Amino acid sequence: MSLPPPAKDQAYCDVSALDAGNINMLLGQLVDVAVGDEMTDLPVLSFLLRHSRTGDILLFDLGIRPDVENYSAGALELTRKMGMTLQGRDIPAALERGGVSRADVKRVVLSHIHFDHTGYPRAFPNATFILANGALKIIEEKGPVYDNSFYAVDVPLERTVFVNPELEVPASPAMKEEWAPLGPFPRALDLYGDGSLYLVDAPGHIPGHLNALARTSADGGWVYLGADSAHDWRLLTGEAGIGCHHVWGCVHEDRGKAEETIERMKVLAGTPRVRVLLGHDKPFVKEGKGYWPDRIESL
Incomplete structure (x- = not known):
C-alpha cells in the first residue's frame, strides 16, 4: 500500500488539535469488552489545518457547542434517556486565544452531523461548509428536530457544499469533484487539487461520514483524521470489536461497512510516516501535545 509521493515544492498542512468537549456515555455502544452498563469519558477533538502555500485555515469538525441546551430536541431527549452528560x-x-479570528476560517469540514461534531457553525461568518450528500439527505428528511437521534446541525445552507463520493449528480455542481482511490480507500477527493489534503469517504458510522488525510510535510508525512470511524483505539489494535449495547445497540448505522472502514484504517496505521487520530482519541489527549496554537509534529 502506498500514498501519493510528494511533488516538487509540495504543499502540505500544519495540523493542530482543539479541545472540543467531553461526553460521558455507555462504553458498550462502542466496544464489545465493556462490562454491563459501564460508562466512559470520551474526549472530543476538532482540528485546525493551515495550508502551507495559501495560509488558508480549515477546521475539521466543531465538537460540542458550549450552549448544549440549544441542540436539536431529538438529540437532547436521546442523550437524557441514555444518561449521557x-x-x-x-x-x-x-482560536482567538491562539491568534486566529473566527473570520479567518475559510472552510469547515463536518465529518458527519452527530451533535458532538457539528458545534455552532454560524459562529464562522466567512467559512464555506463542506458535508457529504448523505448528510443532506438526513437534513432534508429528518430536520430540524431529528427525533430520537444524535443528529444536530445548523449550517448556513447558502454557504454549504455537499460533496458526493457516490459519483451521482453532485448536490453542489459548482464544486469540481473527482473522487479516486487513495491508499486503502476506494474514494477520496483532493480538496485543494495539490495533494495536500484529501477528503475520504468513510462509510459505516452514519450516511455521509467523511474522514480526512492531510499531508503534514513537503517530504512525505501524513495525518489521518478518522472522526467516528473508530471511537476507541482497541478497535484498531484488535483488542476489541465494535460494541452493541443490550438496550441501545451500536453507534454505527451499518456495522458491516464500519468494520470495512476500520480494516482500511488498520492498513493505513501500519504505513510509515502516517499518524492516525480519532475524533475521541484518548491516547492523543493523554499525551497532551499538538494543541493549538502548537501543531502536531509531522512523522
Missing part, C-alpha cells in the same frame, strides 16, 4: 467548548474563543 455533555461538556461543550467555545471553539472561536480558543
Whole structure:
C-alpha cells in the first residue's frame, strides 16, 4: 500500500488539535469488552489545518457547542434517556486565544452531523461548509428536530457544499469533484487539487461520514483524521470489536461497512510516516501535545 509521493515544492498542512468537549456515555455502544452498563469519558477533538502555500485555515469538525441546551430536541431527549452528560467548548474563543479570528476560517469540514461534531457553525461568518450528500439527505428528511437521534446541525445552507463520493449528480455542481482511490480507500477527493489534503469517504458510522488525510510535510508525512470511524483505539489494535449495547445497540448505522472502514484504517496505521487520530482519541489527549496554537509534529 502506498500514498501519493510528494511533488516538487509540495504543499502540505500544519495540523493542530482543539479541545472540543467531553461526553460521558455507555462504553458498550462502542466496544464489545465493556462490562454491563459501564460508562466512559470520551474526549472530543476538532482540528485546525493551515495550508502551507495559501495560509488558508480549515477546521475539521466543531465538537460540542458550549450552549448544549440549544441542540436539536431529538438529540437532547436521546442523550437524557441514555444518561449521557455533555461538556461543550467555545471553539472561536480558543482560536482567538491562539491568534486566529473566527473570520479567518475559510472552510469547515463536518465529518458527519452527530451533535458532538457539528458545534455552532454560524459562529464562522466567512467559512464555506463542506458535508457529504448523505448528510443532506438526513437534513432534508429528518430536520430540524431529528427525533430520537444524535443528529444536530445548523449550517448556513447558502454557504454549504455537499460533496458526493457516490459519483451521482453532485448536490453542489459548482464544486469540481473527482473522487479516486487513495491508499486503502476506494474514494477520496483532493480538496485543494495539490495533494495536500484529501477528503475520504468513510462509510459505516452514519450516511455521509467523511474522514480526512492531510499531508503534514513537503517530504512525505501524513495525518489521518478518522472522526467516528473508530471511537476507541482497541478497535484498531484488535483488542476489541465494535460494541452493541443490550438496550441501545451500536453507534454505527451499518456495522458491516464500519468494520470495512476500520480494516482500511488498520492498513493505513501500519504505513510509515502516517499518524492516525480519532475524533475521541484518548491516547492523543493523554499525551497532551499538538494543541493549538502548537501543531502536531509531522512523522
